[in-house]
Amino acid sequence: MQQAIAIIDLGKTRGKLSLWTLDGGLIHQTDRVNDRPVVGDVAQLDVAGISAWLTAALADAARRADIVAIVPVGHGAAAVLTDGEAVVAALDYEAAIPAEVASAYDAERDPFEATLSPRLEGGLNLGAQLFRLERLYPDLWPKRGEALLWPQYWVFALSGVRASEVTSLGCHSDLWRPLERRFSDLAERRGWAGRLGPIRGAGEALGPVRPSIAAATGLTPGCLVYCGLHDSNAALHAARGCVELGPGAFSVVSTGTWFVCLSTGGAGPERYDPAEDMLANVDVAGRPTPTARFMGGRDYEAWMGEALGAKSDMALIGEAAALADWRTAAGPLRATRAAVELARRTDRALKLVAAEGPILIEGRFAGDEVFGASLATLRPAQAVWRSSLGDGVALGALRLALPDLRLPPLTPVAPASVLAV
Numbered sequence: 001m002q003q004a005i006a007i008i009d010l011g012k013t014r015g016k017l018s019l020w021t022l023d024g025g026l027i028h029q030t031d032r033v034n035d036r037p038v039v040g041d042v043a044q045l046d047v048a049g050i051s052a053w054l055t056a057a058l059a060d061a062a063r064r065a066d067i068v069a070i071v072p073v074g075h076g077a078a079a080v081l082t083d084g085e086a087v088v089a090a091l092d093y094e095a096a097i098p099a100e101v102a103s104a105y106d107a108e109r110d111p112f113e114a115t116l117s118p119r120l121e122g123g124l125n126l127g128a129q130l131f132r133l134e135r136l137y138p139d140l141w142p143k144r145g146e147a148l149l150w151p152q153y154w155v156f157a158l159s160g161v162r163a164s165e166v167t168s169l170g171c172h173s174d175l176w177r178p179l180e181r182r183f184s185d186l187a188e189r190r191g192w193a194g195r196l197g198p199i200r201g202a203g204e205a206l207g208p209v210r211p212s213i214a215a216a217t218g219l220t221p222g223c224l225v226y227c228g229l230h231d232s233n234a235a236l237h238a239a240r241g242c243v244e245l246g247p248g249a250f251s252v253v254s255t256g257t258w259f260v261c262l263s264t265g266g267a268g269p270e271r272y273d274p275a276e277d278m279l280a281n282v283d284v285a286g287r288p289t290p291t292a293r294f295m296g297g298r299d300y301e302a303w304m305g306e307a308l309g310a311k312s313d314m315a316l317i318g319e320a321a322a323l324a325d326w327r328t329a330a331g332p333l334r335a336t337r338a339a340v341e342l343a344r345r346t347d348r349a350l351k352l353v354a355a356e357g358p359i360l361i362e363g364r365f366a367g368d369e370v371f372g373a374s375l376a377t378l379r380p381a382q383a384v385w386r387s388s389l390g391d392g393v394a395l396g397a398l399r400l401a402l403p404d405l406r407l408p409p410l411t412p413v414a415p416a417s418v419l420a421v
Contacts, residue, residue: 235363361386
């Protein structure tokens with residue numbers, strides 16, 4: 001059997017496993033929509049459901065190839081509280097935080113200028129979740145329990161090794177000071193820093209799979225599990241391997257449930273404005289990365305409503321851009337205008353982070369011709385590219401295990417001939 005690497009991408013909406021050859025060829029992929037279980041009236045991440053699906057998916061993948069390594073990727077603002085081997089809680093970041101808990105937490109946070117982590121709704125600041133866990137499980141956390149960041153929980157589940165990693169620690173968590181490259185005063189003062197696992201590099205192989213996992217899936221006992229990283233930073237890591245973007249400044253627009261605009265190598269913004277959902281992510285080397293975000297995928301689904309699934313059409317772009325009451329338009333026309341709206345919001349986010357150099361679109365909307373062409377029209381001074389595979393997250397994770405991997409060529413995006421801007 002040919003050797004392969006499995007990438008596990010645990011997003012907010014769905015989990016995906018993809019299988020890649022050692023020269024970067026996609027062999028197989030499968031996915032599953034995540035549930036939202038409720039435990040004690042608190043919405044949780046679907047740890048049990050994902051675990052059962054992942055075991056079956058790995059067993060199927062192991063019949064297709066000799067899997068020599070597994071690299072996990074996960075969304076931000078998530079951690080799993082464990083008591084030994086047992087999972088106690090994994091709070092959903094969309095779950096509301098009780099007002100009295102949120103107010104007490106606000107008084108504890110480091111200043112925004114230190115963490116470059118804006119105060120966000122619900123549990124989107126991971127620190128707010130950890131603060132709430134103190135009240136939900138006072139005898140466990142942080143006295144003796146451990147909280148594993150979302151990608152690294154799956155490292156633990158697969159290998160038994162506990163670790164933490166800076167791309168997730170630095171993702172609007174309130175737990176990290178990116179300019180100083182250290183834990184926040186909040187994380188140190190409340191005793192969380194020492195209960196998150198040792199900090200390891202995203203590209204470190206932390207150990208082989210557990211014998212029980214090998215037995216359940218058919219994986220070879222020597223299959224290595226890498227530390228892994230935050231999903232948007234995986235997309236950025238993939239982009240650094242694209243020759244078309246060159247050695248200088250560039251930006252990545254990672255599209256999915258969230259649209260995350262990351263700018264690297266340039267001067268950056270004069271200031272970060274927390275009211276605009278601006279923040280600094282942290283890349284695999286620990287460097288602050290200017291970022292602006294919005295929930296583009298979620299908004300797109302709301303805009304489309306019953307027309308969801310209709311495709312945008314370049315031939316309709318002029319008509320769609322001029323529409324006043326477009327949310328009642330026919331499916332293709334509405335999809336075209338929705339793609340234009342996403343491009344306008346993306347352009348604004350790129351302005352916030354002072355984007356310089358070429359722009360790479362990756363993820364769910366990389367293949368939407370109207371979105372790409374509209375963005376290229378709005379950013380005429382910058383070359384716009386899209387990933388031909390549309391999965392920069394998986395490719396970035398793959399580059400951790402295969403740092404010399406040659407990535408597929410990018411596709412240039414031409415501006416639209418007509419667009420009301």
